[in-house]
Amino acid sequence: MSPFLPFYFVLLWISSKLQLSLYRATFTCDIGAKDGDQVLLLKQIPGNVPQLIISHHHSFTSPRYGPGISTDRYTATINSAATEYQFIIKKAETADTAHYYCVKWFWITHRYGLIVYVFSQSSKLIVTVDKFPEPALLVFPPYTEDNESKDSSTLTCHISKLAVSLVNVNWLKDGTTLQDGVSTSNPVRESDNTFSMSSYLTLSSKDINKDSLYSCMIQQEGSSAFVSKGVKLSQC
Numbered sequence: 667m668s669p670f671l672p673f674y675f676v677l678l679w680i681s682s683k684l685q686l687s688l689y690r691a692t693f694t695c696d697i698g699a700k701d702g703d704q705v706l707l708l709k710q711i712p713g714n715v716p717q718l719i720i721s722h723h724h725s726f727t728s729p730r731y732g733p734g735i736s737t738d739r740y741t742a743t744i745n746s747a748a749t750e751y752q753f754i755i756k757k758a759e760t761a762d763t764a765h766y767y768c769v770k771w772f773w774i775t776h777r778y779g780l781i782v783y784v785f786s787q788s789s790k791l792i793v794t795v796d797k798f799p800e801p802a803l804l805v806f807p808p809y810t811e812d813n814e815s816k817d818s819s820t821l822t823c824h825i826s827k828l829a830v831s832l833v834n835v836n837w838l839k840d841g842t843t844l845q846d847g848v849s850t851s852n853p854v855r856e857s858d859n860t861f862s863m864s865s866y867l868t869l870s871s872k873d874i875n876k877d878s879l880y881s882c883m884i885q886q887e888g889s890s891a892f893v894s895k896g897v898k899l900s901q902c
Contacts, residue, residue: 691755691791695768697784700724700748706769707742707753709762710788711831713852716767724748758793761859763830763887765790790832794888798829799860803895805882807902819874821867823882823895828853828861832887837867838894840878876900 695705704723708716718732722742729742743752755762768786808819825833831853837844850865865882881896 689756689758691758691762691793693753693766693768693789695751695753695770695786697749697751697770701772703770703772704730705751706771708767708769710765710767711853711855712765714855719766720753722751722753755791758791760793760795760798760829760888762791763793763832790887792832792888793830798886798889798891799827801828801884801886801893802826803882803884803893805880805895805897807897807899816871818868818870821869821880821882821897823865823867824862825864825882825884826856826860826862828863828886830886830888831855831861833861833863834885834887835863835865836883837865838879838881838883838896839875841881874899 693707695707697705702725704721704726706721707719709719710716719735720729720731720740720742722729722744724744729740731737731740739755739757741754741756743754744750751768753768765788767788770784772782772784773780802825804824806822806824808821821837823835823837825835833853835848835850837848844867847868848865849868851863853861853863855861867880867882876899879896879898881894883892883894885892
């Protein structure tokens with residue numbers, strides 16, 4: 667029976683930078699020295715497991731791609747010293763808006779299965795277009811039972827049909843931004859490849875003004891447009 671070999675993961679950092687041109691994004695990963703292990707580019711949507719986009723190594727004849735990744739849109743190059751890797755999105759789309767990481771992994775010792783993963787700091791890619799499809803917002807007042815039996819009440823803003831996963835969400839009272847009592851869920855990808863999420867505003871009973879307008883306002887990264895929806899509790 668083979669002995670159990672544990673694997674250890676150590677997170678360090680490598681340098682990276684992002685360059686943008688029309689429809690093209692280039693992630694440059696400087697690993698410092700030529701070695702025997704490959705470099706990867708990961709994409710992460712907030713709250714989701716990172717996705718392998720592409721990997722490369724100076725010994726490869728061509729880059730290798732993650733599951734479902736189009737070779738038409740992604741490529742990679744390596745400098746002559748094999749110390750600088752460039753991962754390129756040739757045709758950037760709004761769905762590419764996300765956080766990206768360069769990752770280098772090393773076998774420290776095969777005997778004990780020690781692997782070191784070296785991560786860059788994240789680069790945020792924002793793809794802008796002239797006009798995003800209009801998202802849908804629904805604002806729900808607190809349940810009647812909440813108003814009658816609790817010291818606090820929660821308003822809910824359900825947001826759907828988002829074109830991108832990076833969204834700024836704010837709650838306002840009569841046009842003034844509220845800082846406290848706000849919590850927002852991570853985005854969820856729907857079957858039509860749009861995203862949905864929810865945001866919540868919790869107010870103490872003494873701070874609630876039923877004649878005030880409570881609004882949920884969003885802005886998708888890459889869009890200059892703000893979309894809002896509001897409710898007056900006195901009209902519910």
